[in-house]
Amino acid sequence: MSIYTCKKCGKQYESNRLTDGYCDECSAEYRDKYHQVREYLWQHPGITASEIAKACDCNIGQVMKWVKEDRFMLSEDSRVSLYCEICGTKILSGIYCPSCRAEVEKREKDEAKNARIRQHTQNMHGTSTERSGHDDGQMRFLH
Ligand SMILES: [Zn+2]
Numbered sequence: 629m630s631i632y633t634c635k636k637c638g639k640q641y642e643s644n645r646l647t648d649g650y651c652d653e654c655s656a657e658y659r660d661k662y663h664q665v666r667e668y669l670w671q672h673p674g675i676t677a678s679e680i681a682k683a684c685d686c687n688i689g690q691v692m693k694w695v696k697e698d699r700f701m702l703s704e705d706s707r708v709s710l711y712c713e714i715c716g717t718k719i720l721s722g723i724y725c726p727s728c729r730a731e732v733e734k735r736e737k738d739e740a741k742n743a744r745i746r747q748h749t750q751n752m753h754g755t756s757t758e759r760s761g762h763d764d765g766q767m768r769f770l771h
């Protein structure tokens with residue numbers, strides 16, 4: 629159990645799991661709001677973020693955050709503008725356009741692979757003296 633301070637209402641609350649920074653009440657409210665916003669967006673395609681914020685009584689920053697987090701898509705003709713952070717193409721959700729996103733994911737995967745190779749090389753060196761290194765090497769073959 630750890631004590632956290634709610635980001636929204638400032639109340640102290642206990643939690644034994646990873647929290648998003650809100651107490652139970654606020655996080656329930658947050659989830660409700662998200663569903664309300666998403667619902668509203670479904671029913672009113674083409675609406676702007678500020679209209680959603682007004683209709684659902686939440687702030688526009690939050691709406692944009694959800695869009696950026698890829699929680700939902702804005703419709704094609706929405707006046708909310710999001711642009712790919714890499715090439716500047718207009719996008720509907722997230723931070724990157726589909727092609728840049730694929731590129732970024734590929735690069736991340738390559739980096740993860742390289743890191744694994746590096747680690748594996750270290751494990752190989754450590755095998756003779758370090759048992760844990762050997763175990764890690766074994767684990768890899770199980771996957
Ligand atoms: Zn709270």
Ligand SMILES: [Zn+2]
Pocket residue numbers: 712713714715716717724725726727728729
């Ligand atoms: Zn792009």
